[in-house]
Amino acid sequence: MTGRVVPEQWRSSGVTVPRGEPGTARIAVDLLGGDEAPDVVVDGALRACQADPSLHLTLVGPAAAADAVLAALDPADRHRISTSVAHAGTVGDAVRAVAEGRADALVSAGDTAATVLSAARELGRWPHVRRPALAAVLPTAAGRLVLLDVGSTVDPDVETLAVHARLGAAYASVVHRVAEPRVGLLTIGTEPGKGDRLRRALPPRLAELSLPAGARYTGLVEGGDVVTGTAADVVVTDGFTGNVLLKGLETGYALAGPPAPDTELPPRAALLLGVGGTVVVCHGAATGPDLAAGIGFAADLHRRGSVAAIADLLRYSEVSHD
Amino acid sequence: MTGRVVPEQWRSSGVTVPRGEPGTARIAVDLLGGDEAPDVVVDGALRACQADPSLHLTLVGPAAAADAVLAALDPADRHRISTSVAHAGTVGDAVRAVAEGRADALVSAGDTAATVLSAARELGRWPHVRRPALAAVLPTAAGRLVLLDVGSTVDPDVETLAVHARLGAAYASVVHRVAEPRVGLLTIGTEPGKGDRLRRALPPRLAELSLPAGARYTGLVEGGDVVTGTAADVVVTDGFTGNVLLKGLETGYALAGPPAPDTELPPRAALLLGVGGTVVVCHGAATGPDLAAGIGFAADLHRRGSVAAIADLLRYSEVSHD
Numbered sequence: 185m186t187g188r189v190v191p192e193q194w195r196s197s198g199v200t201v202p203r204g205e206p207g208t209a210r211i212a213v214d215l216l217g218g219d220e221a222p223d224v225v226v227d228g229a230l231r232a233c234q235a236d237p238s239l240h241l242t243l244v245g246p247a248a249a250a251d252a253v254l255a256a257l258d259p260a261d262r263h264r265i266s267t268s269v270a271h272a273g274t275v276g277d278a279v280r281a282v283a284e285g286r287a288d289a290l291v292s293a294g295d296t297a298a299t300v301l302s303a304a305r306e307l308g309r310w311p312h313v314r315r316p317a318l319a320a321v322l323p324t325a326a327g328r329l330v331l332l333d334v335g336s337t338v339d340p341d342v343e344t345l346a347v348h349a350r351l352g353a354a355y356a357s358v359v360h361r362v363a364e365p366r367v368g369l370l371t372i373g374t375e376p377g378k379g380d381r382l383r384r385a386l387p388p389r390l391a392e393l394s395l396p397a398g399a400r401y402t403g404l405v406e407g408g409d410v411v412t413g414t415a416a417d418v419v420v421t422d423g424f425t426g427n428v429l430l431k432g433l434e435t436g437y438a439l440a441g442p443p444a445p446d447t448e449l450p451p452r453a454a455l456l457l458g459v460g461g462t463v464v465v466c467h468g469a470a471t472g473p474d475l476a477a478g479i480g481f482a483a484d485l486h487r488r489g490s491v492a493a494i495a496d497l498l499r500y501s502e503v504s505h506d
Numbered sequence: 507m508t509g510r511v512v513p514e515q516w517r518s519s520g521v522t523v524p525r526g527e528p529g530t531a532r533i534a535v536d537l538l539g540g541d542e543a544p545d546v547v548v549d550g551a552l553r554a555c556q557a558d559p560s561l562h563l564t565l566v567g568p569a570a571a572a573d574a575v576l577a578a579l580d581p582a583d584r585h586r587i588s589t590s591v592a593h594a595g596t597v598g599d600a601v602r603a604v605a606e607g608r609a610d611a612l613v614s615a616g617d618t619a620a621t622v623l624s625a626a627r628e629l630g631r632w633p634h635v636r637r638p639a640l641a642a643v644l645p646t647a648a649g650r651l652v653l654l655d656v657g658s659t660v661d662p663d664v665e666t667l668a669v670h671a672r673l674g675a676a677y678a679s680v681v682h683r684v685a686e687p688r689v690g691l692l693t694i695g696t697e698p699g700k701g702d703r704l705r706r707a708l709p710p711r712l713a714e715l716s717l718p719a720g721a722r723y724t725g726l727v728e729g730g731d732v733v734t735g736t737a738a739d740v741v742v743t744d745g746f747t748g749n750v751l752l753k754g755l756e757t758g759y760a761l762a763g764p765p766a767p768d769t770e771l772p773p774r775a776a777l778l779l780g781v782g783g784t785v786v787v788c789h790g791a792a793t794g795p796d797l798a799a800g801i802g803f804a805a806d807l808h809r810r811g812s813v814a815a816i817a818d819l820l821r822y823s824e825v826s827h828d
Contacts, residue, residue: 338694371750408757425747434729436762440762468695
């Protein structure tokens with residue numbers, strides 16, 4: 185089975201695959217991605233393997249680094265971690281492992297723009313998706329919230345954010361099992377006319393938009409609503425603002441604790457939505473535990489068939505417009 | 507003495523006025539500013555008076571609302587709270603009270619754009635300041651941090667943010683007593699070339715900029731740096747991103763606690779920098795305690811002569827360019 189999700193291979197039943205179903209997940213990991221690569225990547229890979237006995241990792245990188253990783257591995261880990269020598273860029277070769285069916289998903293903490301570009305080229309984009317969206321998950325006092333885009337598209341236009349609203353709604357429905365997700369537009373005041381040029385132009389387009397999974401556009405939200413979670417399940421914004429807010433909140437939660445007691449912090453990793461495969465992006469400053477969480481997240485998405493299910497949901501919701 | 511700060515009245519000694527020096531502070535408060543006005547404004551005014559025996563407030567609003575406030579006041583509070591009937595907009599008349607020397611400072615939780623416009627028109631702008639900046643203060647694990655702009659200028663150009671960098675540096679020096687403030691530019695990755703169009707254009711301009719108070723531009727920072735405070739004392743951004751991040755972090759700190767133990771949360775109020783007077787802006791969703799904190803902040807700034815000192819510092823640092 186290939187991890188690549190192309191239209192003719194969309195599975196309509198992906199959403200019903202139960203979470204945690206046993207099954208091997210083969211994850212390609214960009215060995216040179218991240219500020220502290222390759223050390224944190226190797227650390228993350230080992231942690232991920234220890235946490236999940238059905239994980240097989242391929243670390244994609246230059247020959248010397250890959251050989252060093254293998255040589256340093258405990259024999260017990262060696263059968264589940266292999267290396268693959270990168271010929272061009274490490275992320276490009278890791279994406280190709282997914283495209284060619286040698287891996288089920290990709291994890292990279294490298295340059296986001298390079299990952300997005302490579303993924304769009306090698307895995308293809310979904311119909312109507314000109315610019316893929318990086319979707320992050322944040323803990324809130326009212327449950328998990330999808331924030332997108334968090335860094336893929338920094339100067340988007342109205343139509344890009346409209347497409348992202350659809351992607352985010354499908355994500356919340358499939359991955360978070362939210363019934364009729366509420367989609368909000370991030371801005372700086374809830375009265376009409378607030379915000380910058382982009383935000384003033386967006387509300388009419390979002391209001392008329394056909395959203396999947398019974399989702400509805402519920403209007404303008406503010407920074408605080410991304411913390412409380414009371415106004416929306418999905419928050420749409422440009423990749424610049426989303427990245428800044430995400431990193432601010434994540435750092436705050438790491439120092440002060442989550443926004444509600446007993447809230448588990450989600451992985452500090454984002455899913456690239458709109459390309460034909462499971463691509464998970466970690467921050468450049470990711471630690472070993474962050475990489476391990478990103479790898480676990482990618483494996484979970486693969487086992488649940490989440491990306492195929494999201495693509496499927498979007499395809500069906502588009503039928504009426506064809 | 508008038509609260510208006512015009513160039514010929516700049517005081518070079520403002521910075522040395524000790525904090526908390528006894529002295530009446532006369533604050534004009536916009537009675538109709540805020541989502542829950544006038545109730546939260548009256549609540550905030552009473553709280554502020556209880557906390558500060560040398561405070562005199564003028565609540566500026568429509569006759570009926572103003573009369574109702576006065577009638578409901580405890581006789582003990584009545585001599586320190588007066589009302590002023592607004593003839594045009596409430597914030598405009600409140601600004602005029604400062605411009606005409608009837609008040610030392612203004613506090614409003616009303617529409618930011620209206621307050622900025624009115625303040626620029628009635629109080630005048632400092633030299634070289636085309637667009638005033640709203641400067642907020644955030645607690646960090648390493649001390650207080652100035653974040654600007656947080657809502658005054660949502661679509662700024664390079665030159666506007668360069669001016670704001672100067673305003674923020676002077677603020678950190680005068681109000682937070684930071685020696686040689688470090689000024690950072692908020693973006694989404696610290697490698698060169700990251701960020702949107704505005705952020706890619708800014709670094710060369712900031713690097714060549716003459717900053718006051720020995721401040722220096724220390725480069726690109728990310729959302730997490732606004733929480734840790736380790737990379738900069740002043741963080742410059744556009745008003746859209748700044749407002750979103752501020753409201754997100756403030757809400758997070760309110761729910762989860764501050765980013766470091768024993769950190770006192772600063773008032774949820776921002777100072778308008780670049781106009782000839784002390785103008786403090788609270789969020790539209792401000793509570794009574796938020797308004798009281800904003801009023802206390804305005805009184806403190808007035809007593810310390812902070813706004814005059816900031817203007818003064820900027821004027822002297824500009825001499826070499828004249």
